[in-house]
Structure formats: structure tokens, C-alpha cells
Amino acid sequence: MAWPKRVRITEVGPRDGFQSIEPWIDTGLKISSVRRLFDAGADAVEVCSFVSPRAIPQMRDAPEIAAALAGTEELERAVALVPNRKGAELAAGAGMKNIAVVISASADHNMSNVRKTPGQSLEELRGIRSWHPELNVKLDIATAFGCPFKGAVSLDEIRFVLEPALEMGIDDICLCDTIGVASPALVREVVGSLMERYSESGIDWAVHFHNTRGLAAANTVAALELGLDRFETAFAGLGGCPFAPGASGNMATEDLIYLLDELGIGHGLNLDKILELSESFVAATGCCRDSKIDRVTRNKVFKQEEK
Amino acid sequence: MAWPKRVRITEVGPRDGFQSIEPWIDTGLKISSVRRLFDAGADAVEVCSFVSPRAIPQMRDAPEIAAALAGTEELERAVALVPNRKGAELAAGAGMKNIAVVISASADHNMSNVRKTPGQSLEELRGIRSWHPELNVKLDIATAFGCPFKGAVSLDEIRFVLEPALEMGIDDICLCDTIGVASPALVREVVGSLMERYSESGIDWAVHFHNTRGLAAANTVAALELGLDRFETAFAGLGGCPFAPGASGNMATEDLIYLLDELGIGHGLNLDKILELSESFVAATGCCRDSKIDRVTRNKVFKQEEK
Numbered sequence: 085m086a087w088p089k090r091v092r093i094t095e096v097g098p099r100d101g102f103q104s105i106e107p108w109i110d111t112g113l114k115i116s117s118v119r120r121l122f123d124a125g126a127d128a129v130e131v132c133s134f135v136s137p138r139a140i141p142q143m144r145d146a147p148e149i150a151a152a153l154a155g156t157e158e159l160e161r162a163v164a165l166v167p168n169r170k171g172a173e174l175a176a177g178a179g180m181k182n183i184a185v186v187i188s189a190s191a192d193h194n195m196s197n198v199r200k201t202p203g204q205s206l207e208e209l210r211g212i213r214s215w216h217p218e219l220n221v222k223l224d225i226a227t228a229f230g231c232p233f234k235g236a237v238s239l240d241e242i243r244f245v246l247e248p249a250l251e252m253g254i255d256d257i258c259l260c261d262t263i264g265v266a267s268p269a270l271v272r273e274v275v276g277s278l279m280e281r282y283s284e285s286g287i288d289w290a291v292h293f294h295n296t297r298g299l300a301a302a303n304t305v306a307a308l309e310l311g312l313d314r315f316e317t318a319f320a321g322l323g324g325c326p327f328a329p330g331a332s333g334n335m336a337t338e339d340l341i342y343l344l345d346e347l348g349i350g351h352g353l354n355l356d357k358i359l360e361l362s363e364s365f366v367a368a369t370g371c372c373r374d375s376k377i378d379r380v381t382r383n384k385v386f387k388q389e390e391k
Numbered sequence: 392m393a394w395p396k397r398v399r400i401t402e403v404g405p406r407d408g409f410q411s412i413e414p415w416i417d418t419g420l421k422i423s424s425v426r427r428l429f430d431a432g433a434d435a436v437e438v439c440s441f442v443s444p445r446a447i448p449q450m451r452d453a454p455e456i457a458a459a460l461a462g463t464e465e466l467e468r469a470v471a472l473v474p475n476r477k478g479a480e481l482a483a484g485a486g487m488k489n490i491a492v493v494i495s496a497s498a499d500h501n502m503s504n505v506r507k508t509p510g511q512s513l514e515e516l517r518g519i520r521s522w523h524p525e526l527n528v529k530l531d532i533a534t535a536f537g538c539p540f541k542g543a544v545s546l547d548e549i550r551f552v553l554e555p556a557l558e559m560g561i562d563d564i565c566l567c568d569t570i571g572v573a574s575p576a577l578v579r580e581v582v583g584s585l586m587e588r589y590s591e592s593g594i595d596w597a598v599h600f601h602n603t604r605g606l607a608a609a610n611t612v613a614a615l616e617l618g619l620d621r622f623e624t625a626f627a628g629l630g631g632c633p634f635a636p637g638a639s640g641n642m643a644t645e646d647l648i649y650l651l652d653e654l655g656i657g658h659g660l661n662l663d664k665i666l667e668l669s670e671s672f673v674a675a676t677g678c679c680r681d682s683k684i685d686r687v688t689r690n691k692v693f694k695q696e697e698k
Contacts, residue, residue: 267650267654268612268653268654269653269654269655295683296683296688297646297683297684297688298602298608298646298649298650298684299650299653301605301606301608301609302609302611302612305575305609305612305613306612339604342604342605343574343606343609346574346575346576346577346606347574347575347576348576375605376602376604376605377604377605381604
């Protein structure tokens with residue numbers, strides 16, 4: 085029950101959030117959102133995806149977003165998601181240094197997502213490693229807590245993806261609750277088992293929770309209790325997966341900050357700046373905000389004392 | 392970390408929920424809602440408040456609701472909230488057998504709520520006990536996790552209300568997070584300390600969480616981990632406190648059921664019936680629903696397996 089003293093937050097709004105928004109978001113607004121997230125203190129930001137513009141039209145300006153980061157200190161902490169080797173080529177060509185490769189533990193979901201078996205996706209990953217050894221790779225294991233098509237996902241299915249990645253020298257691993265079906269019991273079972281089994285492997289674990297069924301905060305506490313200290317969230321609770329029916333928003337970054345503050349756990353993010361970004365982004369785009377923390381509720385936490 | 396095998400759920404929608412709804416709710420709809428909640432398996436239902444109709448006009452049909460329960464088996468599990476001795480008189484006169492008396496640990500909130508100090512409210516409680524020894528009394532300690540006016544509330548302030556009640560033989564105690572500022576850390580501190588300190592007192596503890604800042608589920612898990620096994624929630628996440636600025640809905644009963652099901656903890660409630668009630672009530676009244684679990688998300692949890 086020893087919570088970490090400090091956690092790292094990867095902001096995924098510009099990738100996992102924006103990709104699920106259909107109306108076009110101005111490239112300038114995307115770039116300014118990324119800059120504001122770095123300025124607010126995000127440990128890392130997923131800034132775009134190098135995917136087929138036919139599959140996800142919203143991500144078609146990924147090269148421009150990468151170009152806007154060229155030569156900045158933030159580039160070192162900017163991550164581009166890629167579904168395959170071609171995406172990695174494009175990301176490297178655009179000057180990105182960090183990529184996230186997503187492979188689903190569920191073969192059904194991986195097939196729906198990238199039309200490959202997990203084994204074929206692992207071959208892509210091997211290709212990426214040999215052709216672009218200069219890229220830092222995070223492996224996102226999607227549907228680690230359940231799949232929209234097949235239901236429960238076993239530890240063996242996760243390990244089928246995880247172990248070859250470890251052999252390729254990838255120790256930056258994120259377990260993704262793609263459709264928001266994790267519970268505190270399942271977090272203990274899945275994350276707890278994996279952290280224990282691979283305790284000697286030097287894996288830097290992260291988790292990525294969606295709040296579809298209202299348990300993201302409870303799941304976060306369960307992960308913190310296991311000593312996990314890296315979380316992926318999206319400002320304003322944006323997000324979902326365009327290929328996962330029933331998925332809804334990521335855990336909101338502002339809700340995670342509020343929770344961590346209440347638990348006395350450090351994070352380095354400025355809540356005011358995140359709230360300002362969420363408010364202005366939602367106002368500019370008309371997107372839904374799925375967060376319980378806004379300026380009103382935040383200011384009503386005991387702020388009356390100051391009157 | 393041993394969760395209880397089974398918990399009891401007190402449904403507070405018809406009281407804590409309805410009282411915060413301004414447009415008049417038809418008495419027949421109130422009565423049918425209460426009946427449906429009992430039919431769905433609620434351990435107890437807070438069915439109304441005997442309060443001044445000027446203070447809370449929505450509760451002015453409390454006698455008719457009590458009359459509808461006369462002679463039924465459900466009356467044994469129906470609770471009426473009362474703020475003072477006059478309310479208790481009215482509840483007893485209307486045939487109610489169980490009352491909830493609410494006293495705030497925060498003097499500021501108690502003054503705002505009933506225009507009495509906590510000490511004066513305790514005197515009312517003493518009067519209720521001596522004039523109506525036949526009534527079963529639950530004590531709701533409001534603002535146990537924080538007050539909208541003064542901020543933090545100390546354990547001593549809670550104990551100032553709790554100990555005289557224990558001396559009056561009241562061991563049915565609910566700690567209420569009136570404005571939704573509890574966190575898992577605060578639950579451990581407040582509930583954990585009190586459960587330990589009064590472990591010999593035979594207190595039947597309950598907690599009452601609001602989801603104002605999104606932590607109700609995480610707080611519920613923290614309470615379960617302490618062995619607490621009685622929770623108050625409202626169908627559709629209705630609720631709030633008309634005298635607590637910034638308060639919003641109770642934890643939704645359907646969200647609690649989903650959480651308990653995922654944790655493998657029994658509760659005796661029928662989720663389908665609660666979802667049907669929430670859907671029809673919201674459709675009939677135009678009230679907002681503040682719940683993450685509805686037929687859609689529930690049915691998407693692994694139900695694809697059945698196809």
C-alpha cells in the first residue's frame with residue numbers, strides 16, 4: 085500500500101483524443117495544444133499518429149505537427165503513434181525520436197485495428213527495430229483488460245506480445261484498457277501478476293485507462309498501490325478508440341491531477357493550465373468534456389477558507 | 392484488503408435525489424419509484440423527508456408516501472429523514488418506523504442546514520429518543536469529509552456528534568460526504584480511524600459518497616478495503632444537497648452495482664430493474680442522469696461473446 089511519491093503523466097489527448105473527433109481540428113490548434121501541454125508540465129505528450137489518412141483523416145497533418153517540434157527541447161518528450169513499419173518510416177522521416185507501437189493482446193481487436201495477427205504485428209515491430217534503431221519505442225499493449233469482440237483477454241495473450249518485445253530490447257510498456265472494462269480487481273490481477281513476473285526485466289510500466297464505466301480513478305488507485313508510477317490520460321477526458329465499439333473517453337488529465345493532489349502524490353503538472361486548455365479547446369471545437377474537475381468544483385474544494 | 396463478501400445498499404434517490412429537483416414530481420411517480428426500488432432488492436430505501444415544506448417543497452407529500460407504505464412489509468425497511476423533533480413527530484404520526492436524523496459535524500453547515508449548533512441538534516436527538524423510543528434511528532453525520540463553508544472537518548468534530556449519539560444507544564451511523572470531497576486517502580484516515588477507535592461499540596457503519604469530483608468509486612473501494620459493508624447511493628446518480636453549494640449527485644446505484652459485480656461482491660440488487668427505473672424516471676422528469684452505467688455500456692461488457 086505504499087504509493088509512489090511522484091508519478092509521470094503522459095498526455096495522450098492530441099493523439100488518442102483528437103483521433104476520435106470527426107470534424108477537422110485546425111493544425112494550428114493542434115500544435116498550440118501540444119505546446120500548452122508541455123508548458124503545463126506533461127512528462128511526455130503523444131502528439132500525433134502516422135497512420136493512413138484514409139483510416140483516420142484527423143491525423144493526416146502529423147508531419148506538420150512533427151515539423152513544429154523540430155529543434156525544440158520538447159521533441160525529446162514527444163511521441164508519435166505508429167501502427168506498422170510504414171508509420172515508423174514516416175515518423176522517423178518527420179524527425180520524431182519517440183514512437184509508440186500499438187499491438188493488441190486480442191487477435192480479434194488487432195485484426196480489426198491493423199488487419200494483422202499479433203504475430204504479424206510483432207514482425208512489423210522487429211522490422212522497425214532493425215531499420216530504425218535510433219527510434220525509442222514504447223509498446224502499447226491494447227485490450228490488455230478486455231476486448232470488445234472476444235471479451236476476456238488472458239495473461240498468456242498479453243505475454244505473447246510482451247515477451248518478443250522484451251527480447252527486442254523494448255522495456256517501455258503500456259497496458260491499455262482500450263474499452264474501459266478494467267476494475268480494481270482486474271488491475272491487481274493483470275498488472276500485479278505482470279509486474280511481479282517481470283520484476284527482474286527492468287520494464288518501465290505504464291497504464292492507460294478509459295473512464296467508460298466510471299472506474300478509471302479507482303483503477304488508478306489500484307495501480308498506484310502496486311507501485312506503478314506512469315499514467316496516460318487526456319485533457320478534458322477526450323478520446324476513445326475509433327475501432328473499438330463502445331469505447332469512450334480517456335481518464336481526464338485534470339481528474340488524475342486532482343486525485344494525485346488529494347493523495348499527496350507529486351506529478352509536476354499545473355492544474356490551472358490544463359483546465360484552461362480544456363476549457364478553451366472545448367469552446368473552440370464544441371467537443372464534449374468528460375471530466376468531473378473544472379474550475380468550479382476545483383475552486384469549491386475548501387477554498388471558502390480563504391474568504 | 393479483505394473485501395466483504397456481501398454489502399447492503401440503502402437507496403437514497405427518493406429522498407436525497409428528489410429533494411434537489413425543483414419541478415414538482417408527481418406523488419404517484421414517487422411512490423412507484425420507491426416500490427420499484429424495494430422490488431429491485433434495495434436493503435433499505437430513504438423514501439422521504441419530514442421537513443418544512445417551505446424549506447424543501449418537493450418533500451411536502453411525505454405523509455402520502457408514508458401512507459402508501461402502511462401495512463406493507465417494505466415499511467420495515469423504509470426510512471424517513473428528519474431534521475429535528477418536529478420532523479420525528481410527523482414521521483411517527485405518519486406510521487414510519489425508521490428515521491434518519493442528520494447532524495453536521497461542521498457547525499457552519501449545521502447552522503446553514505437547520506439553524507442549530509451541533510450541540511442543539513444533539514438536544515433535539517435526545518428529545519426524539521425520549522419521546523419516540525419506538526423509532527429506529529440512523530444518525531447521518533453530514534460533512535464528515537469536509538464542509539463547503541469551513542473546509543476540513545476534524546475527527547474531533549465528528550466525535551463531538553458521534554459520542555453523545557452512542558450514549559443514546561444509536562449505533563446505526565452513516566458518514567456522509569455531503570459535498571463530494573472525500574478521497575481514498577481521506578476515507579482511510581477518517582473511516583479507518585473511527586472504525587478502529589470504536590471497534591468495541593458495535594456500530595453498524597455506512598458511508599454516503601457523492602461523485603462531485605469523480606472519486607465515489609475509488610472511495611467505495613477504499614471503504615470496502617476497511618471492511619465497511621453498507622453504502623448509500625441514488626439511482627441515476629440523482630441528488631445533491633440544497634444547502635451545500637457545489638454539491639452534485641450521489642454515487643449512482645447502478646455504478647455501485649457494476650463495481651461490486653466486477654469485484655465479485657454480493658449485493659442483492661437487480662441491475663436491470665435499477666437501469667429500467669433510472670431510464671423511465673429520467674424520461675418522465677427530464678432530470679439529468681449522472682451515471683456511467685447504462686444499458687449500452689453494460690451490454691457491451693463482453694456481451695459480444697454471446698453472439
